[in-house]
Amino acid sequence: MGHVRALVRPVPPRTCPAPDDWLPPVIRFENVSKVYARGARPALDDVDLEVERGEFVFLVGASGSGKSTFLRLVLREERPTAGRVFVAGKDLSTLSTWKVPHLRRQIGAVFQDFRLLPNKTVFENVAFALQVIGKPKHHILTTVPDTLELVGLGGKEKRRPHELSGGEQQRVAIARAFVNRPPILLADEPTGNLDPTTSVGIMRLLDRINRTGTTVVMATHDDEIVDQMRKRVIELENGRMVRDQSRGVYGSDR
Amino acid sequence: MRLQFILSELGIGLRRNLSMTVSVILVTFVSLTFVGAAGLLQVQVDQMKDDWYDRVxxxxxxxxxxxxxxxxxxxxxxxxxxxxxxxxxxxxxxxxxxxxxxxxxxxxxxxxxxxxxxxxxxxxxxxxxxxxxxxxxxxxxxxxxxxxxxxxxxxxxxxxxxxQRQVIEPLILVLNRASLVAAGLAAVMLLSAVLLITTTIRLSAMSRRRETGIMRLVGASNLFIQLPFMLEGAIAATIGAALAVAGLWFGVTYLVQDWLAQSVQFVPYIGTDAVWTIAPLLVGVAILLAAISSVVTLSRYTKV
Missing domain, CATH: 3.30.70.3040 (Alpha-Beta Plaits)
Structure with a gap:
């Protein structure tokens, strides 16, 4: 645990002295609502929740239930219409625009469509994430191979994305999201394009990353995975949080 | 690392939109040549006034x-x-x-x-x-x-x-009018240069949407994302300005000094030093053009 805290930007709660092992929640939604178009049904409706450091959370619900909006709010790609979002100890509603990049360096993000750069090799794709935030070359040369080894892509550094299977491409995307060792990893249906066997491999990888202390929030439709993992499940329905269950399953009624 | 990376991104951008880059260079070249011609004509008029009004x-x-x-x-x-x-x-x-x-x-x-x-x-x-x-x-x-x-x-x-002034006044009038015409053409050309640079930067930003999207996602700073695009416009415009300076230099050397100065001798002509005097101005205008276009375009297409 001490190892993990060293990676996290320290957010000392100076005003209220807390016990040594107390850490603020990594993600906190305070009565958050999001309405995209005036008069439309809200994409998120009065959502109030906390995600603790090191948790693994499944975000489930039908398409349009607000899962992606939830993740976009955490990334501050959107701002809430009402309520406040706290990420890594920062109030996103008062976070100035020029500080947003620093927020995003603490969040890794993985998507259903991988979002790899087709003309770069596996190594270059992962290194890209470090290059663009100005990391020195020697740091990149040591960190990237370690991370590729971690996600199980050792020896495939020189391949290009189109030479890899879907599962391998998603591993590259996870390596890119995790290479900067962010305290938070968001995954938006990471197994949506993969077959069940491959999906299990990806889930094992995400579980391993979670065990290093990284908070993982994963939006998914995949009921089998949710049922197998027995992690915390938050269910959204039409923008409202209808269930928050630790060690839950996909459908509460089954 | 940073600089190297930005330069390689810049190279990719310039090569990917080569024809657009060339057109930006040419349009800035032509427009700045007109700006420079207007400036040189004014320098010429001033020089004639200085020289003659003392003697008239x-x-x-x-x-x-x-x-x-x-x-x-x-x-x-x-x-x-x-x-x-x-x-x-x-x-x-x-x-x-x-x-x-x-x-x-x-x-x-x-x-x-x-x-x-x-x-x-x-x-x-x-x-x-x-x-x-x-x-x-x-x-x-x-x-x-x-x-x-x-x-x-x-x-x-x-x-x-x-x-005696009445003798030279028509000549000065003609030069003043010519300089006005050049300035008018320059204004139109500058406008088209701004529009073209804007379009080029936009195309470049669109063609690299995937890259910039990932950059934003992993927390690259705004400046880091936008700098290659800005430099792209600035470099093309500066090359255009350099061409314009070269063009004006050739014009003054061969047209004014070698030809006009031989055939119409009573006029005190400007030399190439006048070109060097207005050269920084032209480069400044080019960079300003690129900066205006970048700010207008990038704030819309690569925002956080």
């Missing part, structure tokens, strides 16, 4: 022996008339305007005439009596010609008051 004077030609002017009906200007004019030029009323007065007698005029046309066969037949005496008046402010003219025109013994 108002000439009060006194009546010669035979003249058709009504003021000269009584024949050649008398000594009294000449003295009266001289006294008035030196008098208090005209003092603020007159810098220097020089009386050229008929003999002086003859000497000057013979000197000037010494090689001409017909000059020998001219005698001093055929020439006319005149007062040459240098003015404090060459623009105040009208004052002298008002006082002496129509006076008995004065044939005509002539301002």
């Amino acid at each position: 004077e108002v000439s009060i030609f006194l009546c010669p022996d035979q003249s058709e002017q009504p003021t000269c009906a009584s024949g050649e200007a008398t000594g009294e008339q000449i003295e009266a004019i001289g006294a008035e030029l030196a008098g208090e009323a005209l003092e603020p305007y007159v810098q220097d007065v020089f009386f050229e007698s008929k003999d002086d005029a003859y000497a000057a005439f013979q000197e000037r046309f010494a090689d001409e066969w017909w000059a020998e037949g001219v005698t001093a009596d055929q020439l006319q005496a005149s007062y040459r008046v240098a003015l404090v402010d060459p623009e105040q010609y009208q004052v002298i003219s008002d006082v002496f025109t129509g006076r008995q013994g004065v044939e005509v008051v002539r301002d």
Whole structure:
């Protein structure tokens, strides 16, 4: 645990002295609502929740239930219409625009469509994430191979994305999201394009990353995975949080 | 690492939109050539004014022996008339305007005439009596010609008051108009340059949406994302400016100094040093163009 805290930007709660092992929640939604178009049904409706450091959370619900909006709010790609979002100890509603990049360096993000750069090799794709935030070359040369080894892509550094299977491409995307060792990893249906066997491999990888202390929030439709993992499940329905269950399953009624 | 990375991104961008980059270079080249031409014409006009206005004077030609002017009906200007004019030029009323007065007698005029046309066969037949005496008046402010003219025109013994400036004024007028036309064309070209650079940057940003999207996602700073696009516009525009400076330099060297200066000799021409004087201005305009276009475009297409 001490190892993990060293990676996290320290957010000392100076005003209220807390016990040594107390850490603020990594993600906190305070009565958050999001309405995209005036008069439309809200994409998120009065959502109030906390995600603790090191948790693994499944975000489930039908398409349009607000899962992606939830993740976009955490990334501050959107701002809430009402309520406040706290990420890594920062109030996103008062976070100035020029500080947003620093927020995003603490969040890794993985998507259903991988979002790899087709003309770069596996190594270059992962290194890209470090290059663009100005990391020195020697740091990149040591960190990237370690991370590729971690996600199980050792020896495939020189391949290009189109030479890899879907599962391998998603591993590259996870390596890119995790290479900067962010305290938070968001995954938006990471197994949506993969077959069940491959999906299990990806889930094992995400579980391993979670065990290093990284908070993982994963939006998914995949009921089998949710049922197998027995992690915390938050269910959204039409923008409202209808269930928050630790060690839950996909459908509460089954 | 950072610099190297930005440079490689820049290279990719320039190569990917090569035809657009070339068109930006050409449009800036043409528009800045017009800006520069307008500037050089103004420099030329100023130089001509400086050079000539110091030397121009108002000439009060006194009546010669035979003249058709009504003021000269009584024949050649008398000594009294000449003295009266001289006294008035030196008098208090005209003092603020007159810098220097020089009386050229008929003999002086003859000497000057013979000197000037010494090689001409017909000059020998001219005698001093055929020439006319005149007062040459240098003015404090060459623009105040009208004052002298008002006082002496129509006076008995004065044939005509002539301002030498009237000889060169049309030339300066032509140059001023030409410089206005160049400036007008420059304005239109500059506008199209801005539009073209805007479009180029937008295309470049669109073609790299995937990259910029990932950059934003992993927390690259805004400047880092936008810098390659800005540099792309700035570099293309600066190359255009360099071409414009080169074009103007060739123009001044071969057109003005080698050709005009040989064929029309009485004009003091500008040299290539004038080109170097306006060169920083042109580069500045180019960078300004690129900066305006970048800010307008990028704030819309690569925002966080």
